[in-house]
Amino acid sequence: MAISTESRFFGLDLNQLKADVLKTWRRAPQWPPLSWLRPAQMLRLVPAEGTPAVVWESGEPVAKPGREPAFWAVELPEHMVLRKTVALPALDPQDCASAAELEVQAISPFAADDLLWGYTELSRSSKAVKLLVVLASRAQTEPYLQAQVAQQLHLQTLKGGSKAESLEQPEVWVFAPERRPVVFQGFGEQARYALGRKRLWWNVGGVALAALLLAAIAATPTAQLRLRAIEAVHAYEGIAAKTADVVAKRETLIQSADKVAGLSELLSERIDGVQVLSMLTNVLPDDTALQSARIQGSKVTISGLTENASALMQKLSNQDGVKDVRAPSAATRIGGGNKENFTIELGLDAKVFGPKSVIEAESGAKPESAPPAVAESAVQGAAPAVPATTPSGASPGAPFAAAPKASVGGGKPGPSLGGTKSGPSLGGSRPPSPPPSAESGGAKP
Incomplete structure (x- = not known):
């Protein structure tokens, strides 16, 4: 079997291709753009x-x-x-x-x-x-x-x-x-040809060197930026490694702050029932008897008896932190009496009636003194009496929270809903107080 010595690749004679390339390069110095070389x-x-x-x-x-x-x-x-x-x-x-x-x-x-x-x-x-x-x-x-x-x-x-x-x-x-x-x-033409080729290669080398220098000059800013970016990345990684514990604590602190902010937002929307009842106690006139009070979010619904429901709504509207006062149903009179049965809805501002923190409570004004009847009960160790039955018109299970100053039944006027003796009771008569002991250190107030 004869071995072929032809240099062919896909039918192309590589020797002839090499010869053609060399011929082309030999003619390159004769081209007008390159003749100056x-x-x-x-x-x-x-x-x-x-x-x-x-x-x-x-x-x-x-x-x-x-x-x-x-x-x-x-x-x-x-x-x-x-x-x-x-x-x-x-x-x-x-x-x-x-x-x-x-x-x-x-x-x-x-x-x-x-x-x-x-x-x-x-x-x-x-x-x-x-x-x-x-x-x-x-x-x-x-x-x-x-x-x-x-x-x-x-x-x-x-x-x-x-x-x-x-x-x-x-x-x-x-x-x-x-x-x-x-x-x-x-x-002697060969010596001149040799010198011409030498000068040609010198010129080509100079052009190539100039091209390399220009490429280096053009690439230098980009290379500097890349080196600076790599250095910055390494510095950042080093700092991140050194401050890993601090960053973890910071993340924990941020999460805690977010939880506190969420909790504060929830607390800012709450209404303190004690403040609401205190406000109602101070605002309701003596001719008004409160039968029920219901707090749902920032909305309070009260119902009871009064002589003038419109004047009561006007008075509630003038209170600080009270807004959107309205009557869901018209006030009605009972029998031939002079009392009106009312139901009033009002909105409360959480900034005014919201829960106060301990710091705010300590830095605030001195709390008001308790009514005399309450003080008397505290001294004598007796609690205010609670009626056995719910007054008419009150919702079952609703907090009977206010201590209005007007009375419904007969007896001496006072801030009671059904008792005969003046005092902050919600219904029924208060049991007689025991005589003061010798340890109390004084007469009955």
Whole structure:
């Protein structure tokens, strides 16, 4: 089984691809945008007729040469040169060189070791390339070149030049139409080509270095920001590790504060029943008997008997912290009496009638003294009597909380609902107090 040595990948010849890439890169310095990377070089040209002059490698004369050229060339007389124009397809410059060499071998009248030749492009189009091929005999040109070299060495010596050895290997030129030089191969042109390639690579290296510096300058701010961000992250992680306990305590404190705030919000909406009953006790007139009082949130519903329900509603409306006073049903009179049966609903402000804290209680005003009857009961150790039955019109289970000053039945007027003796009782007569003992230290108040 034969082993294939062809370098192919999916039908593509890799060797040919490599050759095409190299050809393209060799032609890159000739492109107009990149031609400045390979600057033209100066030569001292010794023409066949006339005085030597400094020219560019393209053959154009230099107006004001600033320095002595490092290379020089000798022009061959026309009688020593054979010329031929060759038309070829549109080939690459490297392929044109191979085609010119084949053409020279085919038409040369000189022996292989006696042949000197060169070529240049006269014109190029998308379909064809026209070349000028020149031939000469080494045996005929060497005496002429040696004479020119000896003459130039003599002139260089007279001028005191220290680099006369550079003139020992000149380039050999002839000129095509439009003063275009044709260089014969095998003389001093290789040194000039090598220097041109060296300068090209130096320029390419300088451009690449400048591009890298520009990229570094452009990337420096971004790199600095990234390094600062990384440093900040590391610093934050370090601080977070050091303050983990403090942060945990802070979270616990925040949660406790949230709970306290929620509890405060709930407490701010509560109504203190004791304050409500105290307010009703102070506000209700003596001709009013309260039968029931119900507290639901910030709403209080009271019902009872009074002589003027409208005046009572007006009086309640003028109290601090009382709002939205209204009567859900019309007041009615009982029999031929002068009392009106009323039901009144009123809203209370939690800031006024809400529960007071211990600090607020201690910093507040001195509490009012208890009524005399209550004080008397406290001294004698007797509690106010509670009626066995619920008054008519009161809701079962509702707190009978107020101690109004008006009486319903007969007897001496006083803040009782059904008793005969004045005092803060809710119903029934108060049992007689026992005689004061000797330990009480005084007479009955």
